[in-house]
Amino acid sequence: MDRLFGFEGLGELLALGFVQNALIACAVLGVVAGALAPLIVSRGMAFAVHGTAELAFTGGAAALLIGVGVGLGAVAGAVVAGLVFGILGLRQRERDSVIGVVLAFGLGLGVLMLSLYSGRASNRFGLLTGSIVSVDSADLIVLAVVAVLVIAVLAVLYRPLLFASTDPDVAVARGVPVRALSLVFAVLVGLVTALAVPIVGAILVLSVMIAPGAAAARVTASPLVATVIAVAFAEIALVGGAILSLAPGLPVSGYVAALAFLLYVGCRVFARLRGRAAVA
Amino acid sequence: MVVTLERVPTVAPAVAMRGASVRFGERTLWDDLDLDVARGEFLAVLGPNGSGKTTLIRVLLGLLPLSRGEVRIGGAAPRRGSPTIGYVPQQKALDPDLPLRGRDLVGLGLDGHRLGVGLRGRRERRARVDAALASVGGTAYAHSPVGRLSGGEQQRLRVAQALVGDPDVLLCDEPLLSLDLAHQRTVTDLIDARRRDHDTAVLFVTHEINPVLPLVDRVLYLVDGRFRIGPPSEVMTSAVLSELYGTEVDVLRVRDRLVVVGADGRNGVHH
Ligand SMILES: Nc1ncnc2c1ncn2[C@@H]1O[C@H](COP(=O)(O)OP(=O)(O)OP(=O)(O)O)[C@@H](O)[C@H]1O
Numbered sequence: 312m313d314r315l316f317g318f319e320g321l322g323e324l325l326a327l328g329f330v331q332n333a334l335i336a337c338a339v340l341g342v343v344a345g346a347l348a349p350l351i352v353s354r355g356m357a358f359a360v361h362g363t364a365e366l367a368f369t370g371g372a373a374a375l376l377i378g379v380g381v382g383l384g385a386v387a388g389a390v391v392a393g394l395v396f397g398i399l400g401l402r403q404r405e406r407d408s409v410i411g412v413v414l415a416f417g418l419g420l421g422v423l424m425l426s427l428y429s430g431r432a433s434n435r436f437g438l439l440t441g442s443i444v445s446v447d448s449a450d451l452i453v454l455a456v457v458a459v460l461v462i463a464v465l466a467v468l469y470r471p472l473l474f475a476s477t478d479p480d481v482a483v484a485r486g487v488p489v490r491a492l493s494l495v496f497a498v499l500v501g502l503v504t505a506l507a508v509p510i511v512g513a514i515l516v517l518s519v520m521i522a523p524g525a526a527a528a529r530v531t532a533s534p535l536v537a538t539v540i541a542v543a544f545a546e547i548a549l550v551g552g553a554i555l556s557l558a559p560g561l562p563v564s565g566y567v568a569a570l571a572f573l574l575y576v577g578c579r580v581f582a583r584l585r586g587r588a589a590v591a
Numbered sequence: 592m593v594v595t596l597e598r599v600p601t602v603a604p605a606v607a608m609r610g611a612s613v614r615f616g617e618r619t620l621w622d623d624l625d626l627d628v629a630r631g632e633f634l635a636v637l638g639p640n641g642s643g644k645t646t647l648i649r650v651l652l653g654l655l656p657l658s659r660g661e662v663r664i665g666g667a668a669p670r671r672g673s674p675t676i677g678y679v680p681q682q683k684a685l686d687p688d689l690p691l692r693g694r695d696l697v698g699l700g701l702d703g704h705r706l707g708v709g710l711r712g713r714r715e716r717r718a719r720v721d722a723a724l725a726s727v728g729g730t731a732y733a734h735s736p737v738g739r740l741s742g743g744e745q746q747r748l749r750v751a752q753a754l755v756g757d758p759d760v761l762l763c764d765e766p767l768l769s770l771d772l773a774h775q776r777t778v779t780d781l782i783d784a785r786r787r788d789h790d791t792a793v794l795f796v797t798h799e800i801n802p803v804l805p806l807v808d809r810v811l812y813l814v815d816g817r818f819r820i821g822p823p824s825e826v827m828t829s830a831v832l833s834e835l836y837g838t839e840v841d842v843l844r845v846r847d848r849l850v851v852v853g854a855d856g857r858n859g860v861h862h
C-alpha cells in the first residue's frame with residue numbers, strides 16, 4: 312500500500328520541467344478526449360476505439376523499428392485504422408467483427424515488431440502501458456496543434472455530428488452526410504487515440520476515451536451537460552492519475568484507469584440512488 | 592377531394608409522380624405509378640409488408656432514385672434535406688442509454704443539419720421547440736432520456752420533430768404504431784390540424800385505416816406490384832381489394848369502421 316500511494320517529494324517533482332510537460336499533456340488530452348467521449352458512446356464505438364488504439368500501437372512499434380518518431384507511427388496507425396473502420400461499416404454487427412479481425416492482426420504484428428526492436432526496453436513497454444516521462448516540448452506542440460484542430464472541427468460539425476450519431480435515419484433524410492461524417496469522426500477519434508497511446512498506453516486508452524463519456528451518460532441525458540462532465544472526468548482521471556503516479560514512480564496508466572473506473576462506478580451508484588429517490 | 596379542388600387549384604401539386612417505377616434487381620416493387628397529391632390533401636398509403644410503402648417515402652425523400660419515371664415534390668426533383676419535407680420514420684428502438692433528451696431530438700429536427708454548435712438564435716429555437724413539444728403533449732417528458740421513454744412517447748416526439756421545421760409535405764411511416772387509442776387520436780388530430788392550418792400535404796403510411804378514415808381524402812393501396820388510388824369509398828371495397836390481392840377479400844362496414852377479411856391469411860391482409 313505504501314508503494315502505491317506516496318506524496319514524498321511531490322513538491323520537488325512538480326517543479327521539474329518534464330513533469331510539468333507531462334501534466335500539460337494530460338490536461339490537453341483530457342479536453343479532447345472528454346469532448347469526443349459522449350459522441351463515441353452515442354455511436355456505440357467503444358470497440359472501434361479499442362481497435363484504433365491497438366493499431367496506433369502497431370504503428371508506433373513499426374516506427375520504433377524503422378527508427379522514425381513513435382508518435383508519428385502511432386498517428387499513422389490510428390488514422391488508417393479509423394478510416395478502415397469508418398469505411399467498412401456503419402452496421403455495428405459487421406463493424407465489430409471487422410474490428411476484431413483487424414485488431415488481432417495488428418496487435419500480433421506489433422508484438423512481433425517490438426521483439427525485433429533492440430533499443431531501450433522502456434520505449435517498448437511504454438507503448439503498451441504508457442509513460443509520461445517521455446513527453447518533451449516537441450510532443451507538447453504536436454499535441455496542442457492536434458487538440459486545436461480537433462476542437463475546431465468539432466465546433467464546426469457538432470450539430471450534424473450529434474444528429475448523425477443519435478438519429479441517423481432522420482439525419483439522412485434531413486440532408487446530413489451521415490457516411491462522410493462517420494469518416495470524419497473516425498479520423499478525429501484516430502488522432503486523439505494516437506495522442507493518448509504514448510501517455511496512457513494502447514491497452515488503457517478506453518479509460519480516457521470511453522469511461523468519462525459512459526459515466527456522464529449515466530447522470531445526464533443532455534448532450535451539452537454530458538460533454539462538460541466528460542471533460543471534467545477526463546481531466547480528473549488524467550491529471551489526477553499523473554500526479555498520483557509521480558512519487559511512487561509507477562506507470563501512470565494504472566492510476567488513470569483506476570480513477571476513471573471509480574468515477575464511472577460513482578456515477579452508476581449516484582444514478583441508482585437518484586432513481587430511487589425519484590420513485591419514493 | 593372537395594378540399595383540394597376548392598383550395599389551391601392553380602399551384603403545383605405538393606407531390607407529383609409520372610410513370611414511376613422502382614425495381615430491385617429482378618423484382619419490381621411498383622410500376623407505372625401516377626400520383627398527384629394536392630396541398631392540404633391527406634393520402635393514406637396502405638398495403639401488406641414489403642409492398643413498397645417505405646420505399647415510396649424513400650423516393651420522396653430523395654434517398655432512392657426511381658428506376659423509371661418522374662417525381663416532383665413541391666415542383667422540384669426530390670433532394671435530401673429539403674426543408675419543405677417533414678419525416679416521421681418507421682419506428683425503431685432507441686438505445687436506453689443514449690445521451691439525448693426529448694427536446695434535443697425535436698431540436699435536431701429543426702436545425703440538426705446546420706453547421707456550428709448553435710449558440711445563435713437560441714431563444715427563438717427554444718420557443719419553437721417548446722411549442723412543438725407542447726403541441727404533442729410532450730412537455731412533461733421533454734427532459735427525459737429519449738431511449739427510456741415508451742414507444743408511444745417516442746412516437747409523439749417524432750411527430751413534433753417532423754413538424755417543428757414547418758414542412759409543406761409530411762411523410763409519415765406508420766406513425767400510429769404502438770400508440771394506444773387516445774394517443775392515436777392525439778397524433779392524428781395534430782396532423783389533421785397541421786394540414787388544415789398550413790395546407791400541408793400528408794402521406795400517411797398505415798396498416799390500420801380506421802383511426803384516420805374520417806381524415807383520409809384518398810387511399811393508395813399497394814399489393815405486390817399492383818396498386819389502386821382513389822377515395823376510400825372506391826378503393827376499400829371487396830371487389831377492388833379482391834382484385835389487388837388476387838384472392839377473395841371481403842370489406843365489411845361495421846358502424847363507422849372498415850373490417851377487411853382475407854379469404855385466407857396467406858396474403859397478409861392487414862386491418
Ligand atoms: N435497397 C434495397 N435493395 C433490395 N431490396 C430492397 C431494398 N430496399 C427495400 N427492398 C425490398 O423492397 C421491399 C419493400 O420494402 P419496403 O420497406 O418499402 O416495404 P413496406 O411496404 O414499407 O413494408 P412494411 O410494412 O414491412 O414496413 C422489401 O421486400 C424489401 O426487402
Ligand SMILES: [Mg+2]
Nearest residue numbers: 644645681764
Ligand atoms: Mg415500411
